[in-house]
Amino acid sequence: MKRIRPASLAFDICNYIGLALLAALMVFPFWSVLVSSLTAPHLVHEGAIMLWPKQITGIAFETIFNTPNFIKVFQNTIFITVIGTFVSMVLSVMLGYPLSKKRLKGSQVMIFIVFFTMMFHGGIIPSYLIVKSLGLMNTLWSLIIPNAINAFNIIILISFFRTLPEELEDSARIDGCNDFGILFRIMVPVSMPILATLTLFYAVAQWNMFFQAVMYISNPNNFTLQVLLRQLLLVLTSDAIAASLSEDAPRIGVTVKLAMIVVSTVPILLVYPFLQKHFTKGMMLGSIKG
Known part of the structure; x- marks a missing residue:
């Protein structure tokens, strides 16, 4: 039986303790938000820091779930996340693989063009005019097609494909x-680590889509979750609306804000465990060489 030296054992113990404290430090803010969102509004309004919910209530979540069109908006967000991520991955692979081949004529020029878009952007007004000219206004496709390809992700894919043996x-x-x-x-089966990593990148970006949704969509039936939560927040913090409600309205608004964070964060967090085993490996493989 191999004997463990005291110095090595002490280092391992200190290492585990340090990592545990670091993990707790990162988890605590979200745990505090979750606990506060389930606590009675008047206790949260007083600013008490709690490790466990007190006077548990779901009034904040009820306020969000009872918002008109919430189900429709949630479906819209899932649609642009799933379909948008699928479209982005297909296009990224179809572009990244051929550009990784130096024998392809013009590949270096195309790579420069892709890289150029990382440094310079046409701007908000040209993007708006293009989406409008394509007839995508007030459609969910306006949130998918213009953001289908990310230049940074293409560079990662190109770097990864070049590490694969030509044999x-x-x-x-x-x-x-x-x-x-x-x-x-x-190529695709042996590239699952990097593809899983980029899938997570695209999915998070689509789920958190906000600015484009505000700019391209005015029909409430096509809103995304982030836009709906923002509107609800504006209503709850409006002095005119709060004055017409009960005196507890401002206090409810505090817990609703926290519940919004939970509602907008938990669904995308549920995707991470399925991709976590590929995440670190994919990032390292994609950064071996350029």
Whole structure:
């Protein structure tokens, strides 16, 4: 049996304690928000710091869930997250793989164009005019198509594909695979770590879509969750509305704000455990070389 040296054991103990404290430090803010959102509004209004809910109530969540069109808006957000992430991943792979091949004529020029878009952007007004000219205004596709490809993610994909041995492609061609067969039968399966990582990036970006939704959509039936929560927050903090309600309205508004954070954060957090095992590996593999 291998003997563990006291110095090594002490280091491991200190390491675990330090990591546990760091994890607790990161988890505590969200835990505090969750606890406060389930606590009676008047206790939260007093500013008491609680580790466990007191006088548990769901009035804050009821206020959010009873908001008109909440179900429809939640469905819209899920739609743009799922479909938008799928479209983004397909287009990113279809662009990143060929650009990773230096033998492709013009690939360096195309990579420069992709990189150029990271440094310079056309601006809000040109983007708005393009979306309007395409007839995408007041549609959920206005939140998917203009944001379908992220230049930074393309650079990561290109770097990753260049780390894969060319022998994989050569053996696939010997077996009779064409370029599409090589991509979807060989390259995609062995690229799951980086694809899972970029899927998480795209999904989080789509879920948190706010500015584009405000700019392109005016129909309440096509709002996203972030826009609806913002409107609810404005209503609850409006002096005119609060004056017409009961005297507890401002206090309820405090817990509703916290419940909004939970509602907008928990669904996307549920996706992370399924991708976590690929996340770190994918980022490291995509950064080996440029």
